[in-house]
Amino acid sequence: MNERVLAFDGIHNFRDYGGYTARDGRLRQGVLWRSGQHADATPDDLAGVGDLGITTVVDLRGDSERQLMPCLRHDGFDGLVLFAPGETAGSELAPHEEAGRGITTADEARAAMTRLYENMPYRDVLVRSLTLYFEALATREGPSLLHCLAGKDRTGLAAALLHRLLGVHEDDVMEDYLLTNKAGNQKRRIAAAGDSIRQRYGAQITDEAIETLMGVDAMYLDAATRTINERYGSAERYAEEVLGVDAARREALRGKLIA
Template sequence: MSASESLVPGAVNFRDVGGLPARAGRTRHGVLYRSGNLAAVEAPGAEAFRRLGVRRVVDLRSDDEVAHAPSRVGDVETLRVPLFLGSLASFFVEDLSLTELYRLLLARSGDRIVTAVRGILGAQPVLVHCTVGKDRTGMTVALALAASGVDEDAVVADYARTESMLPAWRNAEVTARVRAAYPSARNLEELATRSPAPVMRGILDEVRAQHGSAEGYLRAHGMDDGELALLRRTLIAE
């Protein structure tokens, strides 16, 4: 499989989060998947998705995004957890950097991030996705992995990998469309196409400074110790 080839044809950035090093072992294969939306999946992709045996989808998109790009993988339990409290357009209007966007997610959507992480528990394999699988998915998966004891370098690398998974044609098309709508936005290419490792490392540093750890962040927004222990047992093979 090439760097940008998706595990499920038609689904951008679809991949398994298994095999990452952790304090107590490695993340399990075939338990947690992450991706962009499933709106362009056709018969071969739907069959590949079916073979993975996904039992639950955690969809982090807004109502408008779901209406515009409904999933096409058949009937599967779906937990809707819209993470953005503002519209996608507003982030380009405000010309936020990725770091600023992620800080807003941490500050405003902590209870929703916890709901999404809880969605990983109890029904695996599970897929967490948004539109591109970069920002909302990146933050949710990074916090879940870090709280489970995955090595920080591996958490950061998994986030950064998205950039190599986005096809060049997609990036060119999206960048041109967004630039036409928001010609003065300086951060649009970063928001639309980038996942730089230093951004996630900086965010994890801020989480640690404010909450002690990713576990502390999730605990501060409603997860209890039993759920955090179950998350570790679910994701990590010793």
């Protein structure tokens, strides 16, 4: 198990995305956490999360997802939970569930996920959620937790944007993104998602297609990066014009997150 990853029974893909070398130093460790949803967390899981001292939770899921799978919190949790009302994935579905519509094979799943990532940086409710995320990182004290349903697509995009704004090397940006494919109990996570996706779209979807939907691929993040660069020239300009992360906010992020 990668040393970044915390092993929980009911919370998938829980890990520290700090610690990377950045432009002006190194990202602090123990203050930037990311994961999937917490609706299935066990009491031991919640106690473990409680030990991290998290003061801010940024929930990138939409209203339907939060209603269907409300996240559990440990006793005594008094942190701030931030989210933007509405559907961040453009529907009531998580991105990987949305991409399952009309596909059968792994190649079709990969193409659907790539198309989804091309549009993900411009979805209105997700944009508002990402704006809250960067504002919280720049202004609040204490460790934060960033999560969506599976902790891989919306969360992966947000973490990659932060890394790029702070000057993390592209190899490390991609390494952190791809760590989803190794973090936690992959077989159990994929099996649970497979049941849900097949109930919604049919039994014709292959095991390989389910694995493709539930994993990440460099081409997915590259697709989002390409559209950002085509429209704005850089992640920095996108963040400033779309998310309000101007020079002052970038400086605040460096002050809070770089040791």
